[in-house]
Amino acid sequence: MPVQTLDDLAVQGTTLGVRIDINSPLTESGDLADDARLRAHVDTLSELLERGGKVAILAHQGRPGSDDFASLSPHAERLDELLSYPVTHCDATFSADARKAVGNLRESEAVVLENTRFYSEEYMEFPAEEAAETHLVDCLTPELDVYVNDAFAAAHRSQPSLVGFPTRLPGYVGRVMESELDVLGDIDATPRPRVYVVGGAKVSDSIAVAENVLERDLADHVLTAGVVGNVFLFADGADLGDASADFIHDQGYWDYIDDAADLLETYGDKIHLPKDTAVERDGERVEITRSDFPPNEDEAAMDVGDATITAYSKILRDAGTVILNGPAGVFEDDTFADGTRELYTEAVNAEYSIVGGGDTAAAIRKFGLSGFDHVSTGGGACLRMLTGDPLPAVKALSR
Ligand SMILES: Nc1ncnc2c1ncn2[C@@H]1O[C@H](COP(=O)(O)OP(=O)(O)O)[C@@H](O)[C@H]1O
Numbered sequence: 452m453p454v455q456t457l458d459d460l461a462v463q464g465t466t467l468g469v470r471i472d473i474n475s476p477l478t479e480s481g482d483l484a485d486d487a488r489l490r491a492h493v494d495t496l497s498e499l500l501e502r503g504g505k506v507a508i509l510a511h512q513g514r515p516g517s518d519d520f521a522s523l524s525p526h527a528e529r530l531d532e533l534l535s536y537p538v539t540h541c542d543a544t545f546s547a548d549a550r551k552a553v554g555n556l557r558e559s560e561a562v563v564l565e566n567t568r569f570y571s572e573e574y575m576e577f578p579a580e581e582a583a584e585t586h587l588v589d590c591l592t593p594e595l596d597v598y599v600n601d602a603f604a605a606a607h608r609s610q611p612s613l614v615g616f617p618t619r620l621p622g623y624v625g626r627v628m629e630s631e632l633d634v635l636g637d638i639d640a641t642p643r644p645r646v647y648v649v650g651g652a653k654v655s656d657s658i659a660v661a662e663n664v665l666e667r668d669l670a671d672h673v674l675t676a677g678v679v680g681n682v683f684l685f686a687d688g689a690d691l692g693d694a695s696a697d698f699i700h701d702q703g704y705w706d707y708i709d710d711a712a713d714l715l716e717t718y719g720d721k722i723h724l725p726k727d728t729a730v731e732r733d734g735e736r737v738e739i740t741r742s743d744f745p746p747n748e749d750e751a752a753m754d755v756g757d758a759t760i761t762a763y764s765k766i767l768r769d770a771g772t773v774i775l776n777g778p779a780g781v782f783e784d785d786t787f788a789d790g791t792r793e794l795y796t797e798a799v800n801a802e803y804s805i806v807g808g809g810d811t812a813a814a815i816r817k818f819g820l821s822g823f824d825h826v827s828t829g830g831g832a833c834l835r836m837l838t839g840d841p842l843p844a845v846k847a848l849s850r
């Protein structure tokens with residue numbers, strides 16, 4: 452689907468609505484705990500400001516009801532520090548005050564409009580044509596000449612600020628979006644053998660990714676780990692014990708065991724399962740091999756063990772391409788970080804490596820790893836692209 456990039460845009464003197472994704476973890480006092488997502492957009496924003504644009508920034512923070520549902524004031528302050536152009540904050544999104552702030556912008560100035568999700572329609576999903584008629588889009592459109600979407604991490608949401616503007620204004624992708632689409636949209640050109648590592652806790656998404664890439668013959672190996680690996684173990688008839696079964700039930704993923712079993716039946720030769728697991732016993736990490744399952748009833752499977760790490764590492768070492776999403780265990784707890792650290796370290800050495808996901812990126816930072824060819828800014832959006840489904844925000848920009 453061809454989209455227009457910033458190379459196709461005459462920026463000087465135009466007022467641009469620029470949707471970015473700076474949804475970030477916050478400290479208890481409401482400050483930014485991590486500015487990685489802000490830094491990711493520096494290139495796009497600097498370029499637009501350097502080229503004489505008047506930039507109205509649209510973004511969200513958190514979800515209604517969550518602790519991190521907050522003002523974008525700290526984000527604006529941080530962007531002002533990161534960019535060599537003035538960035539202010541407006542505590543309105545599309546009211547008369549917001550429109551005035553946008554209308555008063557001079558060339559090479561930016562304003563961060565308030566959290567789009569403070570407005571209820573923004574937390575609903577609409578087809579693009581309906582999103583174009585929402586209050587936010589309707590009120591702001593007359594103030595804007597152009598719409599730029601750089602919010603790859605939110606591009607799987609069909610919300611007004613993401614899909615509504617391009618039917619009313621010329622639409623372009625920013626540099627983050629452009630690079631994500633280039634890399635993730637061209638997986639079938641990457642070297643083989645191609646190894647997918649599906650870990651983490653988004654079981655339904657990960658099963659959809661595995662199914663899609665196996666069906667399309669994109670994957671030579673699928674290595675399962677994390678909660679996803681545990682679901683596949685149950686699907687293969689292994690008894691991982693009551694604690695892990697309860698966890699999978701509570702997360703609403705029990706029904707996916709049947710889907711995992713169907714995949715194993717069709718593509719069993721390409722799907723790899725953990726050979727062992729790590730549990731906590733008397734405050735210590737204890738590894739249990741599959742032949743000794745189940746663990747005691749209160750012992751949940753929290754990480755893959757050494758035998759799995761060895762087997763998976765060998766496959767990763769021979770990989771042409773590694774595409775990795777999700778940690779192999781509860782890496783936040785050092786006791787259960789081994790699988791994630793070891794497998795990620797091995798993945799860096801692949802000829803070509805792509806990683807995606809918010810927690811995956813956090814794990815990479817925790818272990819101080821560098822050298823991946825592409826670290827996606829998106830979690831859900833990255834997974835959606837890997838399933839082959841079009842992203843609504845990209846579809847809305849496509850001509
Ligand atoms: N065996 C496990 N049991 C419980 N939680 C796990 C396990 N393995 C991984 N996790 C959790 O999965 C979460 C990350 O999963 P996910 O959100 O799918 O990753 P990402 O954000 O990278 O897409 C982490 O919080 C991690 O603690």
Ligand SMILES: O=C(OP(=O)(O)O)[C@H](O)COP(=O)(O)O
Nearest residue numbers: 472474604605809829830831832
């Ligand atoms: O953090 C985000 O997605 P991610 O957790 O999948 O990386 C995006 O900002 C989208 O947020 P949402 O999942 O509340 O729509």
